[in-house]
Amino acid sequence: MHPEQAQTTDVEILRNIAGGDEQALSSLYDRYRLILFGLILRILHSQAEAEDVLQEVFLQVWRRASDFDETRGRPFTWLVTLARSRAIDRLRSLASRDRTAQESIRDVPDSTSNAADDAVKSEQGEIVRSALKELPDEQRKTLLLAYFEGLTQSEIAERLKTPLGTVKTRMRSGMIKLRELLGERVKDLI
Amino acid sequence: MREHEDYKEMIAAHALGALEAAEARELDAHLASCAECRVEFESWQDVAASLVYAAPTSKPSAELRSRLLASVRAEAAQPSSPVIIKESVKSKGIAVESSKVESNVVPFEKPARRSWSTASQVWAIAASLAFIALIASLVLLWNRNNAMQQEMARVTTQLDEAQVELTREREILSREREARELISAPESRIMTLAGTEMATRARAKFVYDRKTGRAMLMADDLPPAPAGKAYQLWYIAEGKPPMPGHVFNTNAAGHAEMRDQLSEEARSATIFAVTLEPSNGVNAPTGPKYLLSATS
Numbered sequence: 391m392h393p394e395q396a397q398t399t400d401v402e403i404l405r406n407i408a409g410g411d412e413q414a415l416s417s418l419y420d421r422y423r424l425i426l427f428g429l430i431l432r433i434l435h436s437q438a439e440a441e442d443v444l445q446e447v448f449l450q451v452w453r454r455a456s457d458f459d460e461t462r463g464r465p466f467t468w469l470v471t472l473a474r475s476r477a478i479d480r481l482r483s484l485a486s487r488d489r490t491a492q493e494s495i496r497d498v499p500d501s502t503s504n505a506a507d508d509a510v511k512s513e514q515g516e517i518v519r520s521a522l523k524e525l526p527d528e529q530r531k532t533l534l535l536a537y538f539e540g541l542t543q544s545e546i547a548e549r550l551k552t553p554l555g556t557v558k559t560r561m562r563s564g565m566i567k568l569r570e571l572l573g574e575r576v577k578d579l580i
Numbered sequence: 581m582r583e584h585e586d587y588k589e590m591i592a593a594h595a596l597g598a599l600e601a602a603e604a605r606e607l608d609a610h611l612a613s614c615a616e617c618r619v620e621f622e623s624w625q626d627v628a629a630s631l632v633y634a635a636p637t638s639k640p641s642a643e644l645r646s647r648l649l650a651s652v653r654a655e656a657a658q659p660s661s662p663v664i665i666k667e668s669v670k671s672k673g674i675a676v677e678s679s680k681v682e683s684n685v686v687p688f689e690k691p692a693r694r695s696w697s698t699a700s701q702v703w704a705i706a707a708s709l710a711f712i713a714l715i716a717s718l719v720l721l722w723n724r725n726n727a728m729q730q731e732m733a734r735v736t737t738q739l740d741e742a743q744v745e746l747t748r749e750r751e752i753l754s755r756e757r758e759a760r761e762l763i764s765a766p767e768s769r770i771m772t773l774a775g776t777e778m779a780t781r782a783r784a785k786f787v788y789d790r791k792t793g794r795a796m797l798m799a800d801d802l803p804p805a806p807a808g809k810a811y812q813l814w815y816i817a818e819g820k821p822p823m824p825g826h827v828f829n830t831n832a833a834g835h836a837e838m839r840d841q842l843s844e845e846a847r848s849a850t851i852f853a854v855t856l857e858p859s860n861g862v863n864a865p866t867g868p869k870y871l872l873s874a875t876s
Binding site: 423444453463519522544562 | 589592593596597598623624625626630631632635641644647649653656
């Protein structure tokens, strides 16, 4: 389903970016902006903040493409991990800087594009969404709270009024179940 | 000390970014020295990254692309960047070539004997080249300056944030230390106060030292008092009128912390209550009870 070539191209693009090729950065941006912007917007709920973070992410890719080690992970995982952690950092600094800022950024736009727009990854998205649906509610909730709201295990325990041990078990079981459901396909997804 | 197996259990949560900061640091240190766990971590990172599909895709504005490329170019204009290194290499190459051409072909006397107008043309070209070089270096400097200013603004903001965070952490720490000292005092008493029908979800802990009279109240889920009003704590000993304690208010989250100093008399109280009163406090309770200790 997932052409091995595309994977090589991601690696090549990153190599070119590391060599100072602006064109390569543009093509990486064009390839993943929809999915990464969706992720950041889902975390920050603000178009303006999310655009700022997306720009920051690609600037960091520009500066640090040479740090990417293809033997230690996949380019897409690297990108997603970078985007998610930048967005969570921003979320925390917004929360600590100004509580009211958080209130005012609740202007989530409805313009979330159809998943089909993102020709590169829409099929893969369907696979993950249906795998998530198969997880028990409380496991799914634990994973999503950690991933999209940046909560630690003890913060989740507090939020859900659930013992910490239970949260840890749910998180681990949820991840194991998700890995099982995705199986070998996880390699094609990312 | 944790073992390899304990760390292995934590890896999936780490890939989700859900460990506490100290745990995460400890696990990172282990990952640095354990290849097996590192491979495991990389595979969990793939699983975690697949969650990106749980968010709907969305389009950033079209201007963002040009903004991004502009800032990339601004960075590329800095001398330390690879682009400039290439340029200087290129210009060196040209210089070498032109000197070769000179030595190989053109005898020096001939051009010297050319007309004045040709010489002035050469000067004009040289001058405009120098001018272009000047402009180019000005643009470079300007870009560099801009980038540095941006960087400085960013660092300053980060520093401010860090300081705010530090102050907050310190406050929390000192409150925690105070509470710990109070609780561990040999003659400390801890009372639980439950919400009345006015605020059924409210609850509070009241700790006081019977020897020194130092006291602390920590309340949760108590609705913020309306304007002009505040909560007031009362100490009630059998057969005596209630003794007034401090007034306090809750934050938006319904949480409150209050310190008080109990008189000798108040330390013999058996019942503790919180009522809603005018914000300056009163000498005898007038408003409804919100919190009440369990009678023992």
